[in-house]
Amino acid sequence: MNLISLGWNAAFQNAFDNLKNPDWMPAKVFSEDRGSYLIMTELGEFRGKTSGSYRHVSKNRADFPAVGDWLAVQLCSGGGAAIIHALLPRINMLSRKIADDSTEKQVLAANVDYVFIVSGLDHNFNLRRIERYIALAWDGGVQPVIVLNKVDLIADKTELNKIKNAIESVALDVPVHFISLVSHKGLAELSSYFTDHKTVVLVGSSGVGKSTLTNYLIGEDLQKTASTRASDSRGRHVTTRRQLFPLASGGMLIDTPGIRELQLWADKSSLDTGFSDIEDIAKSCRFNDCKHSGDPGCAVQEAIMQNKLEAKRLVNYLKLQQELKQRADRQWKTPWRSI
Numbered sequence: 001m002n003l004i005s006l007g008w009n010a011a012f013q014n015a016f017d018n019l020k021n022p023d024w025m026p027a028k029v030f031s032e033d034r035g036s037y038l039i040m041t042e043l044g045e046f047r048g049k050t051s052g053s054y055r056h057v058s059k060n061r062a063d064f065p066a067v068g069d070w071l072a073v074q075l076c077s078g079g080g081a082a083i084i085h086a087l088l089p090r091i092n093m094l095s096r097k098i099a100d101d102s103t104e105k106q107v108l109a110a111n112v113d114y115v116f117i118v119s120g121l122d123h124n125f126n127l128r129r130i131e132r133y134i135a136l137a138w139d140g141g142v143q144p145v146i147v148l149n150k151v152d153l154i155a156d157k158t159e160l161n162k163i164k165n166a167i168e169s170v171a172l173d174v175p176v177h178f179i180s181l182v183s184h185k186g187l188a189e190l191s192s193y194f195t196d197h198k199t200v201v202l203v204g205s206s207g208v209g210k211s212t213l214t215n216y217l218i219g220e221d222l223q224k225t226a227s228t229r230a231s232d233s234r235g236r237h238v239t240t241r242r243q244l245f246p247l248a249s250g251g252m253l254i255d256t257p258g259i260r261e262l263q264l265w266a267d268k269s270s271l272d273t274g275f276s277d278i279e280d281i282a283k284s285c286r287f288n289d290c291k292h293s294g295d296p297g298c299a300v301q302e303a304i305m306q307n308k309l310e311a312k313r314l315v316n317y318l319k320l321q322q323e324l325k326q327r328a329d330r331q332w333k334t335p336w337r338s339i
């Protein structure tokens, strides 16, 4: 397979050349399942495992390959399997905390261009959840795109306008697309994100239409194409669900179960990017350390009184801020506890 069509570029080539090992070749991770990888090289698809020395020097879980990563691998004699020797530097990554009380991250996807935040315009529609996903995308350094599916269910123009206004208040500069996979509305707009070998990741809760969208984009039924056969290290044939799909149009789509269950892992700056309207208003608060919770001279509360800001948006902002603070506290305390 041609690596350029998978996003291989001069920067990756340079990083690979610096490894200076003529026996290695570049490979892209198509799927990851508990330490077992499905990888694509110029010579085709192989099953890969990290080498002993790779595992020895990798201290954190985030040091291990994730879907979308570029690797340096060596094919085993006899073919079929490959040894993963090195991870090439990532452009960006989407990650999540491993457990509620942990600050260690698990990388869900690497080298991603867009996060499609998919919501259904039915009972699933939830602005607060969309805000969380936006913060998560910015945190990973990835451009979010809001995709509102099932627009066919909204017959009433006034109702649709109400939704448009509501979404604008949380989207800010994030692009918004209204689509329907039933009436095939708005789907052509999405193709612009897949040009130039760009990679799109789908996030969104159950039932919003991610599988239907994936099937539409790859032009086949996912159930039929998701599984692919490759030999493992013992030459057995094993079936793995693919997580990265190269599209006929040239781009790539990542749809993994892990990303579907995303939790927030964000820092203060990504929160501010997602809530820049609140940050702007807060500059006019009387006190620099204003908590926007009944403090005197609070411009944010004032904006809510004047209907310039939705109260629920502030509540979500403060809640996310609290979560970040708790996590930062834990990160700070952990090393001392273990001494």
Ligand SMILES: Nc1nc2c(ncn2[C@@H]2O[C@H](COP(=O)(O)OP(=O)(O)OP(=O)(O)O)[C@@H](O)[C@H]2O)c(=O)[nH]1
Pocket: 149, 150, 151, 152, 153, 179, 180, 181, 182, 183, 204, 205, 206, 207, 208, 209, 210, 211, 212, 213, 260
């Ligand atoms: N009315 C309407 N229904 C849709 C549309 N797109 C998908 N659906 C339906 O919504 C339901 C859920 O779609 P899926 O694609 O399975 O949703 P999902 O996000 O993959 O859900 P999980 O696999 O549980 O994560 C299915 O019954 C689809 O037929 C749409 O544009 N309009």
Ligand SMILES: [Zn+2]
Pocket: 282, 285, 286, 290, 291, 292, 293, 295, 297, 298, 299, 300, 301
């Ligand atoms: Zn304030």
